């Protein structure tokens with residue numbers, strides 16, 4: 361874990377209430393998520409790393425409460441204190457040849473970095489991205505530029521397959537030997553319950569310290585209690601109790 365100062369290089373609206381935050385600073389940090397100190401708020405806010413390159417970290421966040429609202433009002437040039445190097449991420453090495461990425465809503469951004477890592481390893485990558493409606497779609501072009509195939513689903517049918525990510529998967533039947541999923545818990549439960557073969561899911565839990573000390577993010581797994589921030593947030597499908 362490292363504590364560093366980053367400067368906001370970009371903080372722009374991508375979709376309703378959803379922003380791309382580009383932070384300039386040390387980008388060669390490992391870790392699945394960062395924990396941002398927002399002035400005036402006691403607890404840091406955890407956000408997944410969507411991309412890291414050229415001295416910049418890219419995060420994508422949705423305004424859901426006061427902390428993210430304050431973040432959305434910050435201008436380029438503002439400095440933020442950020443904990444980096446947090447969490448155990450996805451394992452691209454677990455995929456033999458063909459990967460299936462299944463993301464829903466704000467679970468889509470961390471799969472982008474994974475898609476790049478899988479392509480760098482020469483894997484075939486299919487991404488299935490699910491949203492409520494067309495106007496909420498984020499990062500589809502970025503995924504198309506990296507993946508072999510991108511399937512979209514929307515709950516209201518305004519883009520892609522009408523329904524959920526599992527409907528898009530059932531319609532296209534993409535081949536894969538390992539799947540990776542991130543999104544709402546209810547989506548990941550269905551994905552892990554219906555997709556055959558091995559896979560990993562990235563969980564979200566309310567956090568205190570974000571670094572393994574307070575046990576505030578503990579969950580029960582088949583292997584006993586685990587801290588989402590330190591032991592996860594990515595867990596193997598077969599470890600999880602839904």
Ligand SMILES: Cc1cc2nc3c(=O)[nH]c(=O)nc-3n(C[C@H](O)[C@H](O)[C@H](O)COP(=O)(O)OP(=O)(O)OC[C@H]3O[C@@H](n4cnc5c(N)ncnc54)[C@H](O)[C@@H]3O)c2cc1C
Pocket residue numbers: 393403404405406407408409420421422423424425426427428429466469470563564565566567593
């Ligand atoms: C590992 C991890 C990665 C995440 N990645 C992303 C991401 O890439 N993009 C994104 O939009 N959101 C992400 N979230 C959720 C994000 O942290 C919350 O939406 C955010 O903290 C809400 O803060 P708030 O002050 O606006 O909301 P409030 O509800 O006012 O927050 C009150 C408290 O609850 C916590 N909290 C609220 N919702 C959540 C939540 N869903 N998960 C964890 N803590 C929460 C806040 O951190 C804060 O401490 C992630 C959460 C975790 C645990």
Ligand code: FES
Pocket residue numbers: 566567568569570571572573574575576577578587588589590
């Ligand atoms: S948030 Fe403190 S141990 Fe996970």
